Amino acid sequence: MPEQSPSPKRRGRLLRFGAAVVVLCAVAGYLVVQYVTGAGTPGCKVVSAKGGGAAYEFTPEQAVNAATIAAVGTGRGMPERAVTIALATAIQESGLRNLDHGDRDSLGLFQQRPSQGWGTPKEIMDPTYSANLFYEHLAKVRDYTRLPLTVAAQRVQRSGFPTAYAKHEPDATLLAAALTGESAATLTCAGRRTATQAAGPDAVRSALARDFGRDVLEPAAAEVGGATTPTPTPSADEGDGRTVTLPVTADTASDGGRGLRQRGWQLAHWAVANASALHIERVSYAGWEWTAGNTDSQWRRVGARAAGGAEKDADAVRIVTGR
Structure with a gap:
């Protein structure tokens, strides 16, 4: 007597079971690769050396630009407060990204405008140049270390949103502490x-x-x-x-x-x-x-x-x- 073929319902269950096994094997393989190679979405994080849970998460692209801004500032002999002001400004203006566009002819990390005498487009798109120019103007602001951050930043930027910088001060403070070396072992990337x-x-x-x-x-x-x-x-x-x-x-x-x-x-x-x-x-x-x-x-x-x-x-x- 010939063997009966599985019923349609049973065949459906077998197909679903087989598909589930394939999916589970794929997920397990992916997790093994992630564990062995350390792969995954790159990301960076800075935390407060004082504890309390304060942290700021950002991308590797933003990390490179933030590190450049801090290095240029300390290289000019600027205090940590100046670096904090610069970082907060760049977070607001460009999200710490070296943008090749912006409002009207604004460009770069600080959205500086060639038409306003900040330099050529090529110069402004150089993060080291744009950071140096920001600090050069900041140094001319009288008592800038004693001013509220948003006031000091606005006297350099002349933004249409003069109070916008203040909200970034906590994140910029954490970044500045790490990237000037004031805090130890607080910046990581994964x-x-x-x-x-x-x-x-x-x-x-x-x-x-x-x-x-x-x-x-x-x-x-x-x-x-x-x-x-x-x-x-x-x-x-x-x-x-x-x-x-x-x-x-x-x-x-x-x-x-x-x-x-x-x-x-x-x-x-x-x-x-x-x-x-x-x-x-x-x-x-x-x-x-x-x-x-x-x-x-x-x-x-x-x-x-x-x-x-x-x-x-x-x-x-x-x-x-x-x-």
């Missing part, structure tokens, strides 16, 4: 490491020179085979040629009268902010280490620091790039 520009030690050094000036590179040394030779080229860690070592000395920390620790954390946070753009895999400073692409990408204590010992390696920031 997600896929996708270089959006040239990567490697040379690219890192070029970006550092762009934001901080070439002086930040001059003390760098090459560590090859245990020997140390003064040179402006990237140092090599364990012979792999992927590590840029930035000494933190009294000379390099002199901008604005800032201390060694503050300078070190500024450079370390700058590197994390640029990790996605420059394919930076690891940053270490003063017994702390940040590694890109793991499940949470947080700063972690290492070595003696992890064991409750004394702070170590506070004399240099080490940036390890991808292969």
Whole structure:
């Protein structure tokens, strides 16, 4: 007697079961890839060093621009308050994005207008140029550090919405504390490491020179085979040629009268902010280490620091790039 074929209802159940198994396998495979590779939507976050839950989340693109604004400000010897004002202004004007459009002929991070004497379109679209120009005008505002943030920003910008900057002060304050080095281990980035520009030690050094000036590179040394030779080229860690070592000395920390620790954390946070753009895999400073692409990408204590010992390696920031 021939075997009866499954009823339509039973065939439907089998098909649904098979489809569910396929979906579950696909989801499991995706989660495994996410866990192993650290893939996912890239994102950055800065938190308050004082606790209390205050935090600001932003994209890698915004992180790069914010780090540039902070580096230019401290390079000019401007105080942290100036950096806060600049960051709040850029958040309001462009969302910390280097826009090639805006109201009328407004352009760039600060929506500066060529027709109003802010420079050529090409100049304004250079974040370092536009940040320098903002600080140049801010420095001319009398007692700007004592003014309400929105008043100081408006005297530079002459915006049609003069009170709009105030709402960004809390976020800008958190960013400024991290990106000037005032707070330690408070800025992190997580997600896929996708270089959006040239990567490697040379690219890192070029970006550092762009934001901080070439002086930040001059003390760098090459560590090859245990020997140390003064040179402006990237140092090599364990012979792999992927590590840029930035000494933190009294000379390099002199901008604005800032201390060694503050300078070190500024450079370390700058590197994390640029990790996605420059394919930076690891940053270490003063017994702390940040590694890109793991499940949470947080700063972690290492070595003696992890064991409750004394702070170590506070004399240099080490940036390890991808292969």
